[in-house]
Amino acid sequence: xxxxxxxxxxxxxxxxxxxxxxxxxxxxxxxxxxxxxxxxxxxxxxxxxxxxxxxxxxxxxxxxxxxxxxxxxxxxxxxxxxxxxxxxxxxxxxxxxxxxxxxxxxxxxxxxxx
Amino acid sequence: xxxxxxxxxxxxxxxxxxxxxxxxxxxxxxxxxxxxxxxxxxxxxxxxxxxxxxxxxxxxxxxxxxxxxxxxxxxxxxxxxxxxxxxxxxxxxxxxxxxxxxxxxxxxxxxxx
Numbered sequence: 001x002x003x004x005x006x007x008x009x010x011x012x013x014x015x016x017x018x019x020x021x022x023x024x025x026x027x028x029x030x031x032x033x034x035x036x037x038x039x040x041x042x043x044x045x046x047x048x049x050x051x052x053x054x055x056x057x058x059x060x061x062x063x064x065x066x067x068x069x070x071x072x073x074x075x076x077x078x079x080x081x082x083x084x085x086x087x088x089x090x091x092x093x094x095x096x097x098x099x100x101x102x103x104x105x106x107x108x109x110x111x112x113x114x
Numbered sequence: 115x116x117x118x119x120x121x122x123x124x125x126x127x128x129x130x131x132x133x134x135x136x137x138x139x140x141x142x143x144x145x146x147x148x149x150x151x152x153x154x155x156x157x158x159x160x161x162x163x164x165x166x167x168x169x170x171x172x173x174x175x176x177x178x179x180x181x182x183x184x185x186x187x188x189x190x191x192x193x194x195x196x197x198x199x200x201x202x203x204x205x206x207x208x209x210x211x212x213x214x215x216x217x218x219x220x221x222x223x224x225x226x227x
Contacts, residue, residue, distance in 0.1 A: 041219055042217040042219040042220055043157075043202070043204075043217040045214060045215075045216075048213060048214065050213065056214075091156055091157070093156075100145065101147075101206050101213060101215060102147065102159045102162060103157075103159065103215065104159070105149075105156030105158070106156050107154070107155050107156045108156055
C-alpha cells in the first residue's frame with residue numbers, strides 16, 4: 001500500500017478483555033516496529049521485527065503483551081487481560097532496514113480500557 | 115533521564131515568527147532525526163542529520179547538531195498555522211542496536227494565525 005495502515009483506529013474495551021491491533025506495513029519494508037505513546041508523552045519502543053530474524057521484544061512491558069508478524073508482512077500486537085494503564089495510542093512503523101533509519105508511521109490505534 | 119529530551123515542552127508563537135526547539139541527548143549517536151506529529155496522527159519524518167554534520171537545511175527547516183554538547187536544535191522559519199503540531203527528536207545510538215530510535219517527549223508548537 002501507499003503507507004502504513006493500522007486498524008482499528010479506535011478501540012474501547014473493558015478491563016480484563018484481550019485486544020488485537022493490526023499493522024500493515026509499506027510493501028517491501030522488511031523492518032516493522034511497534035511503539036506505545038501515552039498522553040502527552042514520547043514514544044516507548046515495544047518490539048521490532050526484521051525479516052526472518054528473531055524479534056527484539058525488549059520493550060514489551062509485561063507478558064500480557066505479545067506480537068507476531070506473519071509472512072514477513074502484517075503484524076498483530078495482542079494485549080491480554082487489558083488494564084487501565086494500557087490505555088494509549090499504539091503506533092506502528094516500518095522501513096527498509098537499509099541505510100538511514102528513517103521510519104514511516106501509521107496513524108495509530110487509540111486504545112481505551114474502561 | 116531518557117535519551118532525547120526536547121525543550122520547551124510547549125511553544126506558542128504568531129504566524130510569520132520563527133520557532134526554535136531544542137533536543138538534548140546523553141549517549142554518542144550515529145544520527146539524529148526530527149519528526150512531526152499532527153494531532154491524532156502518526157509521526158512524519160522531517161529531517162536527518164548525521165553525527166559528522168553540523169547543520170542541515172530543508173525548505174523552511176534548519177537543523178543544527180552539536181555533538182560536543184549532545185544537543186540539536188530545529189528552527190522553523192516564517193511559521194504558518196499549518197506548522198501547529200508536536201515535534202520530536204529521535205536518536206540512533208552508536209555502537210548499539212542501530213535499528214532502534216529513542217524518542218523524546220516532544221515540543222508542542224502552536225502557531226496562531
